[in-house]
Amino acid sequence: MPSPVRIIGTGLIGGSLGMALRRAGVDVQVEDVSPGTAALAVELGVGELPTTGSRSPELVLVAAPPDVAASLVDRALRRWPDALVADVASVKTTVLEGLRLLAREEDLPRYIGGHPMAGREVSGVIAARADLFQGRPFVVVPHESTLPDAVTVLKGLATEIGSVPITMDAGAHDTAVAHVSHVPQVLSSLLATTLLEPSEQALGLAGQGLRDTTRIADSDPRLWVEILGANAAAVGEVLTAVAARLEQVREALTTLQGDPDPGTGSRRALADLIAEGNRGVRRIPGKHGGGTDAFSTIVVLVPDRPGELARLLTEIGQIGVNLEDLRLEHELGREVGLAHVAIDATREDLLTRELTARGWRVAEA
Ligand SMILES: NC(=O)c1ccc[n+]([C@@H]2O[C@H](COP(=O)([O-])OP(=O)(O)OC[C@H]3O[C@@H](n4cnc5c(N)ncnc54)[C@H](O)[C@@H]3O)[C@@H](O)[C@H]2O)c1
Ligand SMILES: O=C(O)C(=O)C[C@]1(C(=O)O)C=C[C@@H](O)C=C1
Missing domain, CATH: 3.30.70.260 (ACT domain)
Structure with missing residues (x-):
């Protein structure tokens, strides 16, 4: 494992990475735009504040919001000319495109994208946990000039913190996460917005189904504006299909209201929706690699x-x-x-x- 590792942005993900790496014996240095956050990260055991005498990092992990990831990666590539630099933003194409505009061509091979598919609906270092990445996929996203060494190092890091490395290019990654992460966030939030109307008594009847489907509706709006905006085309495409399907359901329900007779296909439309959903949910791997x-x-x-x-x-x-x-x-x-x-x-x-x-x-x- 490379050591020291410098983490830039010590919130939920940067903090959790630091804790997990330290547990693996890695020397971790922390840095955040907010000095208070960095100090809290130190107190929570994420790493140490670098001093003028600190060794240069061998690996830099940028764990700041997606809109600043490219510029922070570029700065890190210039600050530490021998270090590998990775970011962990939830979107990969916009970061790479931003970097292509900003970075010196000779620096780009030392950059590699990363995305641990683990998180929580709460932000900030206070929510960080060393075991956050345990058993979760960690997407490793090289571009065409990434050094083979960078791929090996990031895969090794992913394994070291208990996750399962999966290599993909930026485009494939963004399409995949539109389906498995970004659209689920939108739909969970949409669902939760319907809860603003019912009475408290009605909400008191909420069971586990509602809790299961709205947990991530508590996520940070600022972060998600960045994520959705940076993957707008792929998310929009899935949502177009969702909207068409929703309209079919609404039409079927309208027909059923006044028409108990068979033959309209409305019951069939609803049954198909639930049955297709059954098939879809069974395709989610229980744990990595297994159905x-x-x-x-x-x-x-x-x-x-x-x-x-x-x-x-x-x-x-x-x-x-x-x-x-x-x-x-x-x-x-x-x-x-x-x-x-x-x-x-x-x-x-x-x-x-x-x-x-x-x-x-x-x-x-
Ligand atoms: N939350 C998740 O579930 C999740 C999962 C995987 C990846 N990610 C990605 O990880 C990154 C961090 O997300 P998070 O959930 O940890 O957010 P967070 O808000 O908990 O932490 C972000 C941290 O970055 C710091 N920061 C902001 N601008 C900075 C700058 N210019 N320089 C240095 N530090 C800066 C903030 O002060 C904050 O401490 C994002 O790019 C996000 O897309 C998030
Ligand atoms: O479990 C959660 O709270 C999450 O939503 C984490 C989740 C995800 O969709 O899986 C959210 C965004 C990140 O980019 C990666 C992971």
Whole structure:
């Protein structure tokens, strides 16, 4: 691993990268346009503030908003003529295009794009976590003159922080993230805007479905204006198809209101939508490389008492089953929480049997 690594922009992603790299034994230097943010990053264990005597970085990671990424990369290439420089912005073509205008041609081979496909709906270093990238894809985006060494280094870094490197060019990356990240953000936000109207009593009925589909509606508007603006064509294309489909659904519903008779095709249109959605959702890999079918989720009822969740996890370990993912559903006033436990599908029967024998109440997800 290269060391030291200089992180420019110590927010959620820069902070998480620093924490993960430090855990891997890398010497991390931090820098942010906001001195207060950089100081907080140091206190949170992201890295150290560089001093005049600090060694030059071998690798620079630019983790600032997309609109300033190209100029910060260009500056880093000029400041440290021997360093490799990568950015982690959520869009790759505009950063590369910006850099082609700004950077000296001889510096460009030391630049490589990157994009960890991990994040949170909250911003800032205070939300940073060392394990953010665990098990997530990390897109490595070389351009035509990127040094092979830069590809090797960024892939190595991705692996070191627990993620799975995937190499793509900038265009393919931007088309892919329009589908898997940018349109989902728009649709989640759109959905959440419909919640401004209903009464508090109505919202009190909200179940897990609404929570699942609106989590990312809490994202930072400033960041997303930049991301969507920088990938406008690809996002717009997917949204055109969504709008046409939405119109079909609306028409089917209008027809159904006054017409219970078969033959209009309206019920079929709705059924097709849900069935196609079923097919779509099954295509999302559960964990990198594996289909969702590789994992099963069981739901365990956990009494709302101190220590019960810890006991459940300990007993799953004692049974010898590896936990792949855990989500806790708990609301104030409920006497039990629901632990959604994802495990290797082949271990589901064993775990259900053993937990039930130990007195846990288990349901299928
Ligand atoms: N949030 C996500 O889920 C996510 C995931 C993957 C990649 N990204 C990308 O990572 C980058 C950072 O996003 P974030 O979520 O960490 O945002 P953030 O707002 O949490 O952090 C951005 C940091 O950059 C700093 N900054 C802004 N301008 C700067 C400049 N000119 N010089 C130095 N520092 C500067 C800010 O002060 C802030 O600390 C973005 O390019 C984003 O597209 C975000
Ligand atoms: O989990 C989340 O909060 C995210 O939305 C993270 C997410 C994503 O869409 O997967 C968002 C934007 C980033 O560029 C990468 C990751």
